[in-house]
Amino acid sequence: MEQVSRSSRLAGQAGLALIVVALWEVLPRALDMSPLVLPPFSEVIVQFNRPLTGGGTLGHHTWVTVQQVGGAFGIAAVAGIAVGLPLGMIPRVRALALPLLTAAFAVPIMVLIPLFLVSFGLGMKSKVAFGALYAFFPVVFNVVAGAGNVEKIYFDVARAYGLSRSERIRKIILRGAARNTLNGLQMAVAISIIAVVSIEMFGALAGLGYLIHRAGQRMRIAEVYALILVTLLVAYLLLSAVRWLGRLFDVKLEISAG
Amino acid sequence: MTTSTPAALGPTARVRRLNWAKLSLALQVLAVLVAFLVLWEVLSRTEVIDPRIFSSPTLIWDMWWVLLDRGLIWPHLWETTRHLLWAFVLFTVVAGVLGVVLGMRQYTFEVFYSPIAIFFAFPKVTLYPIFLIAFGLGAQSKILFGALFGFFPLVMNTMVGVREVRRLHLDLMRSIGAGPLFKFFRLLLPATLPSFATGLRIGFVYAGIGILLAEMFAAVRGLGNRIIAAGYQGTLDQFWVYVVLSSLLLLAGAGFFRILELRLSRWRP
Numbered sequence: 001m002e003q004v005s006r007s008s009r010l011a012g013q014a015g016l017a018l019i020v021v022a023l024w025e026v027l028p029r030a031l032d033m034s035p036l037v038l039p040p041f042s043e044v045i046v047q048f049n050r051p052l053t054g055g056g057t058l059g060h061h062t063w064v065t066v067q068q069v070g071g072a073f074g075i076a077a078v079a080g081i082a083v084g085l086p087l088g089m090i091p092r093v094r095a096l097a098l099p100l101l102t103a104a105f106a107v108p109i110m111v112l113i114p115l116f117l118v119s120f121g122l123g124m125k126s127k128v129a130f131g132a133l134y135a136f137f138p139v140v141f142n143v144v145a146g147a148g149n150v151e152k153i154y155f156d157v158a159r160a161y162g163l164s165r166s167e168r169i170r171k172i173i174l175r176g177a178a179r180n181t182l183n184g185l186q187m188a189v190a191i192s193i194i195a196v197v198s199i200e201m202f203g204a205l206a207g208l209g210y211l212i213h214r215a216g217q218r219m220r221i222a223e224v225y226a227l228i229l230v231t232l233l234v235a236y237l238l239l240s241a242v243r244w245l246g247r248l249f250d251v252k253l254e255i256s257a258g
Numbered sequence: 259m260t261t262s263t264p265a266a267l268g269p270t271a272r273v274r275r276l277n278w279a280k281l282s283l284a285l286q287v288l289a290v291l292v293a294f295l296v297l298w299e300v301l302s303r304t305e306v307i308d309p310r311i312f313s314s315p316t317l318i319w320d321m322w323w324v325l326l327d328r329g330l331i332w333p334h335l336w337e338t339t340r341h342l343l344w345a346f347v348l349f350t351v352v353a354g355v356l357g358v359v360l361g362m363r364q365y366t367f368e369v370f371y372s373p374i375a376i377f378f379a380f381p382k383v384t385l386y387p388i389f390l391i392a393f394g395l396g397a398q399s400k401i402l403f404g405a406l407f408g409f410f411p412l413v414m415n416t417m418v419g420v421r422e423v424r425r426l427h428l429d430l431m432r433s434i435g436a437g438p439l440f441k442f443f444r445l446l447l448p449a450t451l452p453s454f455a456t457g458l459r460i461g462f463v464y465a466g467i468g469i470l471l472a473e474m475f476a477a478v479r480g481l482g483n484r485i486i487a488a489g490y491q492g493t494l495d496q497f498w499v500y501v502v503l504s505s506l507l508l509l510a511g512a513g514f515f516r517i518l519e520l521r522l523s524r525w526r527p
Contacts, residue, residue, distance in 0.1 A: 004368040016369060099287055108504055108505060189379075197384060201383055209384065228385065
């Protein structure tokens with residue numbers, strides 16, 4: 001198929017965004033929709049000038065969420081690589097770990113939210129711990145898969161050149177696993193955001209999920225939409241940062257890998 | 259298989275060896291699971307982990323029978339399963355059609371794929387307050403919320419699957435003068451189905467998570483509702499029964515689609 005240039009793709013995406021915003025502004029009025037379901041876009045934007053139902057400033061709550069996402073991601077990344085590399089390097093262990101990790105993907109970790117709130121409290125600790133557990137799995141899965149993806153010929157070459165064991169690990173296995181690892185880290189960012197905001201909606205003292213929950217309880221739907229836009233922006237910026245990092249290492253985001 | 263192998267012996271011998279490898283792997287996986295359960299039990303009995311919070315396999319097993327006796331298992335399991343099946347039908351149709359339409363042209367693929375990927379990575383839970391007000395407390399809001407969760411992985415995988423039909427294969431079809439129907443059944447469908455099945459598997463799991471979350475927020479029945487109620491009442495033995503049950507529900511579905519996925523990609527070299 002023909003290649004699509006970057007500028008024509010961006011133009012298409014800008015057009016798409018414009019159409020969505022225009023419909024969002026016009027349709028609720030034209031169809032006489034209840035403002036409790038879909039208030040017009042301008043009504044949502046106005047909310048940024050009003051005080052928050054949950055109190056505090058938007059900047060403060062956003063910062064709380066970003067910190068928790070960062071903490072969760074950091075723990076998941078370090079633990080996932082530390083556990084994944086030794087597992088992935090031994091072929092027998094790897095063959096055993098992969099089906100177990102594939103199955104673990106189907107376990108709905110979200111249902112453990114009450115457990116984390118009960119044992120770690122309503123503060124930041126429960127969010128970081130829950131996000132770290134959730135994001136740990138994509139990292140460890142991808143590291144294990146990557147460490148074993150190295151083609152045999154590289155090892156043959158290494159043997160021919162008489163590389164030592166530590167050199168083999170450093171120069172071949174780690175390089176081979178880098179691609180998958182970065183892919184896992186990109187998924188981990190997305191999952192950290194999802195996990196942190198989700199648990200914030202069930203019980204928290206601050207953060208974007210907390211604000212959305214409070215506004216929703218009071219039926220302030222325009223405010224909910226405004227906060228969703230902020231969350232979307234935060235998610236987009238964090239993902240772009242990782243994608244940019246991935247581009248440095250020449251890795252493309254493959255979010256549907258599983 | 260080499261041509262020197264006797265035809266009568268070759269295939270059966272090959273199949274048997276494959277099964278042995280599979281069986282041994284399955285046994286090892288089972289051993290790991292048993293070891294995990296034993297470790298959990300021992301840690302809990304010796305109170306290294308708090309048995310009031312983390313329970314233990316035997317305590318959960320006992321509680322399962324208690325709950326079964328009280329009729330607190332099947333109605334909730336059925337409630338969640340029923341919603342999940344409806345959500346599954348809904349997102350399969352919508353995401354399947356949309357995935358084919360958007361994936362067929364390189365331009366629409368390029369324009370739509372990354373916005374969809376961003377929405378996939380965006381915490382969709384934040385939309386639940388709106389679903390609740392728009393669609394009420396009943397089944398409707400849960401089914402639609404679950405379908406929303408399942409929609410993204412399926413539409414993305416379908417788009418990728420449709421796009422990856424090989425140029426070479428399309429040229430080959432043209433060179434043999436294949437009609438549109440022949441082309442559809444012999445090339446487009448088999449080429450797209452494996453990726454579609456992957457989308458179904460991931461979508462099913464995500465839809466399940468969506469339904470459970472919706473039930474955790476606002477419901478009077480269903481596994482998610484039981485999980486949140488047991489969690490907040492501090493009856494963690496019950497909590498674990500429902501956690502295990504919802505995990506098994508999603509694992510069973512994922513396992514089914516995994517088999518489908520492997521069958522459909524058998525034609526690949």
